Amino acid sequence: MSEVYAARRERLRERCAAGGSASALVSRPANVRYLAGAAPQGAVLLLGRTEDLLLCGRPLGDEQGEGRPDEGLRVQLLDASGGDAAVAGADLAAAQGADSLAVEEHDLTVARHRALGSVAPRLRLADLGGAVEQLRLVKDEEEISCLRIGSEIADQALGELLESILVGRTERHLALELERRLVDHGADGPAFPTSVATGPNSGRGAHRPSDRRVEEGDFLSVCLGASYRGYRCEIGRTFVIGTSPADWQIELYDLVFAAQRAGREALAPGAAYRDIDRAARHVLDSAGYADGLAPLMGHGVGLEIDEDPQLAPAAMGKLDACVPVTVEPGVHIPGRGGVRIDDTLVVRPEADGGPELLTITTKELLAL
Template identity: 40%
Template sequence: MKERIKKLRSKLDEEEVNALLINNPQNRQYLTAFTGTAGVVLISDNSAKLITDFRYTEQAEDEATDFEIVEQGDNKLETINRLLQEEGIEKLGIEAQGISYRKYLQYQKELDVELVATTDVVKSLRKVKDKSEIDKISQAVEISDYAFEQIQEQLQVGAIEREIALELEFAQKKQGATKNAFDFIVASGTRGAMPHGVASDKEIEAGDLVTMDFGCVYQGYHSDMTRTVMVGEEPTAKQEKIYNLVLEAQQAAIAAIEPGETGAEVDKVARDIIAEAGYGANFGHGLGHSVGLEIHENPRLSRKDDTVLEAGMVVTVEPGVYIPDWGGVRIEDIVVVTDDGCEILTDSPKELLVLD
């Protein structure tokens, strides 16, 4: 954590502030390792404080070992103001995306400092993951791989989408996941045309393609994977064609990932392959996104993101083709950018599985 604090302090001058107040829960955990649900972080050139209430002080002492733990008392803003005055802070950076307008007005009223709105100061540090973060993401991915292997026996004609989602959740939690990464997508048959077709009460039918997009949280870090399988019958020529097209686009995009490429450039690799096959209009979302303490982080693999990829960035690669009244296919892996390319963390097979 000391290295993260050091990097953040180097940003204070750039933001023209004497200290930064951090409300965002994921940013708080990133800097402190504190996993409680209440608390704010105050970082200056001379101190690093975690301010929390009586319920969490003992936990904070155990987890946030590089921070001074301050019990907030009855009035949190009064406590923060006292700390600011003790350090002589004149310009305080606040997370513009981390507080409501109502809270901002409270800050103006109760804190005797000049407030400076900052944007994504800590999140900019979170773009590149260190080894401990990659290890946790890798473990989360391993848990999801296990769940996919386990669910295959239950993917049968007559199975209910919602029950498949529940079994995926059970399998992940049995392996140490603390919670779901998001509401799982299980979309069979024509519902596969909905990229975010959250699991419904639909029964899986013979000849359905079934798309499952799921993930878990392990020690605060997320996994995210998608596989599309056949149930009950061999694929038709069109099903096989669309599946192989999406797989080709995904593999080409993964091969294009390396430091120096931009998110937009990698997105274009997959998008061009799908467009040249005549399905460009059926791939309407970005190619991928970073994952970490949140399920959707920056950078993105998207036509709109010119962020240059760096070693240590972790991103999903998830092209898809969605055809109304027919169905869809998506395949998604998590990869980590390395010095000379990338490493695929997701280990589940990607050939089209036909399940009885």
């Protein structure tokens, strides 16, 4: 793996050099992990003139999910009295003779940025911008494989839950149960807080589980994901509780299903981000649900659960092959409930069979 990280750092180094900085300080945790293999809390990566360094405030653990730093990278521990790793990094960059240091202005606070300036007053601080996020957009097969395994784990956890008795249990207990199952099946942990929404809560995006209990006739919508070796996937499904769904439930489900399928089918290398959004959104709009829709119909996933690209009406850019994204339209009718359907897929060219569906739990409307 060491070559992978070294190659990523080399690509970043080239971008920095093109921008006029021979050195860079990466502080955003997911970016540190992408380039260094691990991102202990508070750690920063110095892409130096003479040497790259991972600066950490505490010794690295051997805990699962935290990652292992690239063996080709020197790890430097700050002393116990603490101090900010970014400040130490700027100090080191200056000591290496750098005259310019590109930093992540979208991550560093104003106060930290000022501290960097004070410790190394001769260093010109430039903006690295979203250069590392750009590199992270297209995944290699190793990364996709982590997402695939995470998706299998999430499918398993969800499948087991569906076999258990649901009526009478609270949203919070079901969410905890799902998270336990994710870990049972080998996840580092949940990719994001598991959402379980019943009855009038169903279909709401990112609903935080409450003490409401599952009742007969409810819609039940569930959104969960596994983090596996740091890679985070997402699956969302909606079910009906009881013998048979009501007519309005079937209609609403079919509509959201059609929107989600339209979004999935629009995924292709070269397709504009906004066109994926439009494909899904248009189906819901046409049925009179334009108001109250989520601002986006999907987003990239990887080391963060919500990363570029955003599949939104005003998004600029086009999909590449090997970009994993979610497609997750939903409709929520206040007071009544609703439906969300959410998959993680990898964009693939048609010659390779088109988009690869990672989350394979059925999207039929199941009555549980």
